[in-house]
Amino acid sequence: MNATTPEQKIALAAAEWHFRLREAGADPAADAACAAWRAADPRHEAAWAKAERIAGSFAGLPGAIALPALDRRLRPNARRQAVKALAALLVAAPAGWLAWHSQPARQLLAGERTASGERRRITLADGSRVHLNSATAVDVEFDEKRRVLRLQRGEIFIDTAVDPQLAAGLPARPFVVETDAGSIRALGTRFLVRQDDTHSRVAVYQGAVEIRPRRAVDRQLRLDAGEQASFAADAAGPLAAADPRAADWRDGRLFVREMRLADFAAELGRHRPGLLRCDPAVGEQRISGAFELADTDAILASLPEALPVKVVYRSRYWVTLTAPDA
Amino acid sequence: MRHPTAEQSLALLYADHHGWLRGWLQRKLGDAADAADLAQDTFLRLLCAPEHTPERQSAWQLREARAYLTVVAKRLMVNLHRRRSLEAAYLEALAQLPEAAAPSPEQRLLILETLNELDALLDALPAKVRSAFLLAQLEGLGYAEIAARLAVSERSVKRYMVQAMAHCILLAP
Structure with missing residues (x-):
């Protein structure tokens, strides 16, 4: 200028x-x-x-809403999509409002969030990098003593940085991920944390972490690179080999081998808004393959070619996998 | 009356051209309600024009009244489209949010108002400048990361930041 x-x-x-x-x-x-x-x-x-x-x-604006709204020039079809989205919003709104009212307002503004189907990478104040998978909410709480991420839901991949306080001659602050099930302390590392309904799952790709279940702090478990484990508030383990493809979502890919269709539907459902249901009649079928998460509609459309299933759209936001018509 | 006041000539303008302007807007917009609103807004703009506006100083003695009115109306149309497309993108983004993260109705309105103010400020910026600025302000991304995403140099990103902020400062009330 x-x-x-x-x-x-x-x-x-x-x-x-x-x-x-x-x-x-x-x-x-x-x-x-x-x-x-x-x-x-x-x-x-x-x-x-x-x-x-x-x-x-x-x-003061929530990034997950403000960025697509203000940067819409990059998404010329946003307007067309919005017509459908509006319809969905009218149906879905009351439940969302109620859910929201029960939470303190600052949560929306303090944390990092991704919507269904959105994946994002953020850099924290200490230089650590965090990938957020679809439908993830994490609060960042850094102070002079600790670096804490509170994983509210979803899945994050963390690449910790050396605490810049070290360079200033101060002691390094521990880096801790807290979940409903307990805490995971990083020991200089790259690792994955996923929060399901009752369990947290941790997979370590570099360095090591130490898990402490919330109600059984004596049941500590150390995970080294190449190991993974699930833990709940009162128990941890057992150790297993880390799935090397588990963090592929960072590149927008889902890789599965001989996965139950019911589990596959649950996994895919995390990456798209609305409901994705699987009829138990077809839930035990197995599926393998690599899928591009950017277009979950295309993945659904391709299913009948691979398996004897039918994809039934009640609406864009309500999809069921069922047995094909006899 | 040789020298009507500004208010008197505005009333005359309204009487002579309001119906025509509404028809013109309706052909452009294809919507009677929007056309009626914008026609009304056009005259409201004139009524509220700052003292130093040349047309106001000449007591609204317009040589080409309809041409002038369409210039004002066109600006309002652009604004209306901008706001509608912002609202559409906003609703779309809201619909994508997981339910528990959705803001309350009151917050939705506050957020939309803030978005609309910022959107108006950012309106004239080139797409890359706008994107770079938004990625820094909303996502907290560093210059290196923004440069990589937009395929420009870090120096450009730095320049975009200053350009966008200066632009906003100039336009902000």
Whole structure:
């Protein structure tokens, strides 16, 4: 942008200061220089305040909603989809409202969330990287003593970073994932945590972790690279070999071998909005293959070619796998 | 009356052209209710125009009244479309959320209002600038990651950030 008017020059300078201070982190010299610039002219201060206010507006928005809404230019068919989505919303809304009312409002704003079918990678303040699988909710709670991720539901893959506090001469803070079932302490590592209704499942790909069931803290279990285990609030184990394909969803792929169709439907259901049911009459059939999660409709459409099943659409959001007509 | 006041000439403008403007809008929009709303909004804009608006200073003695009215009406149409497409994308995003994460009706409205304000600020920005800015503000992504996603250099991302924020500062009330 070529700044021509004084207003434009001030806006550009304010924007530059805004980002310079963010990049610098704690830098007293930069803080002082910025303060001097702001004090030099009331218009500087006004432009600075606007930048802070705008950044604050963004910070108050839930990313899972705001990004697709504001960046819709990248998704030209969003409008067409919305007609269908609106219909679904009208049906689904009351239950969602009730569920929401029972939770404190800040949860929506504090945590990281993905919608059904959405997968995302985030970088935490310490540089650790976290992949969020579909329909996942995780709260990030970092303080001076601990780095804690609270997995509310869904699945995350974590690649921990060395605590930057070490470089500052402070002791490294432990990195802990907490689930309903208990806690998982990372010992410098890459690992996967998935929360099901009653169990948490952990698979370690590098380094090691230590599991502590919530109500049986003496039943600690150490997992090294290549191992996986499930645990509940009162028990952990047994150890098994980690499934090397379990984290393939990070690349948008689901890989299964001889999986029960009922389990496959449950797995696929996590990656799309609405209901995906499997009739017990076909639930014991086995399925193998690699599937692209970006298009779950295409996966469903291909099922009858591989297995004797029929895919029944009650609506876009209500699908059942049944036996084919006799 | 040789020198009517601004209010008097606005009343005349309204009497002469309101019906025509509504018809024109209806042909454009294909919707009678939207057309009636926007026709009304067009005259409301004129009524609320800032003092320094040249047309207001000349007491709304417009040479090409209908051309002027359509310019204002077109701007309102663009706004209406922008808001509708934002609302559609917003509903779509809401529908994709797991139920428990869905905001309450009051929050939905607050979020939509905030989105609409920000959307209006971001409206004129080039797509890549807008995307880069949103990824930083909403996802907290670093410049390197944004650069990789948008296939541009980190230096460009940095420039986009400043450009987008400066743009918002200039437009923000």
